[in-house]
Amino acid sequence: MSFPSFCFLILFLLATSNLWTSVSAAAPKQKKIKGQLAKGSSNIKRTILSSSASSSSFSSASSLASESRDSLWSTAGRRTGSLYCRVGIGFHLQIHPDGKVNGSHEANHLSILEIFAVSQGIVGIRGVFSNSFLAMSKKGKLHATPKFTDDCKFMERYQENSYNTYASATYRTEKTGRRWYVALNKRGKAKKGSSPRVKPQHISTHFLPRIKHIEPPELSFTVTVPEKKKTLHAPAKPKTVKPPPKKNSSPVRYRLKFRFG
Incomplete structure (x- = not known):
């Protein structure tokens, strides 16, 4: 290799x-x-x-x-006030602690109500003093209950005359589909919503919410103005009063004149 x-x-x-x-x-x-x-x-x-x-x-x-x-009912959209029905001489819807519901001509502590939103177009009504909710039974009778159930849900609708109607969101007439409304008669007693005379066109179902609007406190402020310094003036000289001119006090002499016949 x-x-x-x-x-x-x-x-x-x-x-x-x-x-x-x-x-x-x-x-x-x-x-x-x-x-x-x-x-x-x-x-x-x-x-x-x-x-x-x-x-x-x-x-x-x-x-x-x-x-x-x-x-559960929502706490959003609360309104506190009273519901005024223009039937008869006019009544304020009031809720008693024993579950009774009627109307009073003059507003009182029982007519102070709290209207709160449950869902879109559905509201609940609670008595502030009685701490009970307005409800409608299967027979259309109005009563108050301490617990919030489906019987306490009402459909709130605005009418053309600026009044509201409150219909039960749970019960209605099965055959015709007519809704059952909250209503008061001329004496201030609660009507049955299942009665065929209770119609949304009648004034017994028209309620005017008189809501108490809490005005926000006015924003105010204080302005301190600086005090002006006082100028020390010299004391004014007293004015000299001139005495009045003295009169001539010298005796006056008169001469006697004699005339002879």
Whole structure:
């Protein structure tokens, strides 16, 4: 074998050995990268599963919240005042602690009512003094109850004459679909909503909300005006009063004149 061919063989062997060492060193790095990728994919799967679980829990919580909102009355849109019915001589709807509902000509503590919103177009009416809710039974009779139920929900509608009507949101006539309204007769007694005479066109079902609007306090401020410095004036000299001129007090001499005949 010649010397140049021998040198070429040695260089070839050295090159192949360096290539093999580089390949063997890169193999564990690739394994590490693959392991890191596997761990990242597992973490991504865990986050996806946790997000899906949280979304499911949020949806269940929202459903429970909606159910609780339907079962309980909302505190939004409260109005405190009285409901004036223009039937007869005019009556204010009042709720008694014993569950009785009627009208009074003069407003009193029993006629102070709180009208609050339950849902869109549906309101509830509570007596502030009696702490009872206005309700309508299955037979259309008005009464008061300490607990808020579906019987306490009424549909509030504005009429053309600026009066409101309150119809039961739960009960109505099944055959004709006529609604049952809150109404008072000429003597101030509560009418049955199921009566065919109780109609939204009659004045016995017209109520005027007399709401007490609380005016916000006026913003006022005080301005302090600096006091003017008093200038010290020199005391005025007393005026000298001139005495009146003295009269001539010298005696006057008279000469006697004698006349002879």
